[in-house]
């Protein structure tokens with residue numbers, strides 16, 4: 001069996017999804033997602049110029065060897081661009097293997113550990129009342145877990161706190177009016193004064209059962225993050241996410257020494273080597289790697305197994321920047337993972353997106369039920385894809401009030 005053709009598509013409804021389609025001499029094809037939000041054309045170029053020419057003629061059933069060939073063969077390894085490109089190839093090969101076996105991918109991983117996988121929604125508000133309304137809406141819809149992000153008084157509302165409405169993707173972080181980023185201002189003191197009390201009010205309003213998550217988005221210094229984690233201990237958060245910039249792993253030690261608030265990190269990691277020490281030293285509670293940025297299902301499965309040895313549960317990244325293909329890959333891993341925790345899943349699903357990626361995965365009462373179709377259980381409609389092209393866009397950048405650059 002041979003790979004005969006592979007193509008990359010960039011575009012989508014108000015998104016720049018990077019989709020890879022791998023075709024074989026036996027008519028079976030597979031699809032993968034290489035969407036690197038905010039830098040989408042780069043994995044597409046890597047695929048087109050280096051990886052696809054090396055893929056042609058290979059046996060698509062040798063998933064492991066193909067992964068090792070690209071990873072070890074590169075010499076200059078890792079990095080989000082390369083890993084997203086390998087991730088798309090890997091997902092497409094698992095899709096092909098599942099179709100050949102006549103089985104959904106979760107069966108190939110070891111079968112189901114649960115029927116439905118809990119997901120968390122994004123509740124946002126430009127102020128606390130707005131946020132309370134947004135949370136109430138998700139609770140009414142049956143969600144058991146909600147991430148809460150709030151505009152901070154005296155600070156212009158950050159993009160992560162801008163209301164996201166079902167079917168409306170235009171406000172989700174990326175601004176498509178050009179390649180130059182918008183500017184956001186950050187003020188740690190205002191945030192530290194407001195957010196712990198706001199979280200306590202949310203807990204008081206919604207009671208003990210709701211799983212409340214909060215994303216700090218890498219904005220605090222280690223000591224501030226430790227103080228924040230201590231201040232919100234009584235709120236009993238499901239997790240505090242990305243308290244500090246991900247590169248400084250020692251920061252997590254300081255947080256651990258001062259509180260028992262669960263910590264989640266990893267959406268910007270792109271290899272097991274970014275998290276093996278954090279996992280082995282039990283400095284985190286949830287690992288947030290994504291199938292795309294970490295190089296596909298093959299390395300994701302290894303991270304999940306390592307995490308399981310150290311009581312670290314999964315909480316994969318699932319911002320709407322991911323296409324339904326990598327979300328499907330994660331649904332299969334979630335169905336199997338014995339140490340599954342929660343899945344981020346912001347449903348902004350539009351009819352256009354459903355038409356581009358017809359999918360058999362089902363969402364009900366804040367849970368995802370994985371498809372039983374062979375392979376990944378999601379398809380890619382090339383005729384629909386022809387309607388879209390790359391739209392230049394950008395994340396915001398962040399500065400402190402005095403102009404100092406800060407972490408987005």
Ligand code: CS2
Nearest residue numbers: 037173215217267318319321
């Ligand atoms: C965020 C992301 O979903 C999350 O937890 O941190 O939305 C992140 O800002 C984007 O994925 C960046 O592209």
Ligand code: MG
Nearest residue numbers: 215241242267
């Ligand atoms: Mg995050």
